[in-house]
Amino acid sequence: AQRVTQPEKLLSVFKGAPVELKCNYSYSGSPELFWYVQYSRQRLQLLLRHISRESIKGFTADLNKGETSFHLKKPFAQEEDSAMYYCALGSGGSNYKLTFGKGTLLTVNP
C-alpha cells in the first residue's frame, strides 16, 4: 500500500532563513511525487512535481529513491511562503490515484 509521511505538523522559521519540509513515501512501484500548497483562504494548488525538475517560487524538491524521500527546500524563506504544504504520491497504473500526507503548516516570521 502507498503511504506518504510528513513528520512535521508545524514548522516555523524567520524570514530569510532556509526551510526544508520533509516528505517520505512508501510505494513498491515507480512513484510520482508532488508538492501542493494551500494559502490562507485559497484553493489547494500544485506547487511542483518531481518529473518537471523545476523551481517554483524558489522552491525545489529532489526525488531520492534510495531514501524514499521528496523533501521541499527553499534557501531563503519569505513571509508570503506561509501556508499549508502537502506532499502527494501518484500511483496505481491504470487505477491511478493521488495519496496525500497530513501536511505541514509553515509559518515564516518577520
Added chain:
Amino acid sequence: DGGITQSPKYLFRKEGQNVTLSCEQNLNHDAMYWYRQDPGQGLRLIYYSQIVNDFQKGDIAEGYSVSREKKESFPLTVTSAQKNPTAFYLCASSWGTGSEAFFGQGTRLTVV
C-alpha cells in the same frame, strides 16, 4: 469560466439523513477524486474515478457512495452509515496519470 465547482459551500443536515455533495468540472478531465480534510489528518481519499461509469474505493470509502454517469460530474453521497460525517470535503479533477490535480473550493458539511 473554466474550473471545478463544488456546491454548496456549507451544508447542514440532521443525523440519519443522506446528503449529496455536488462536484462539476468543465476542464474535460478524465479523472476525478473526492477527499475528506480533517484537522491534523491531511487529505484522505474517499473515492476516485479514472473514467466515466467506473470508480474505485479510496482509503476511507465506508459510509460514502459515488456515481460517474457523466465525465463532468462526480457527486458524493454521505450516507447515514458514515459514523462521523461532519468534515470539509474536497473534490479534484485531473487528466489522469502524472498530471496536475485541480481542486474545488470545498464543501463544509455539518451534521447535527
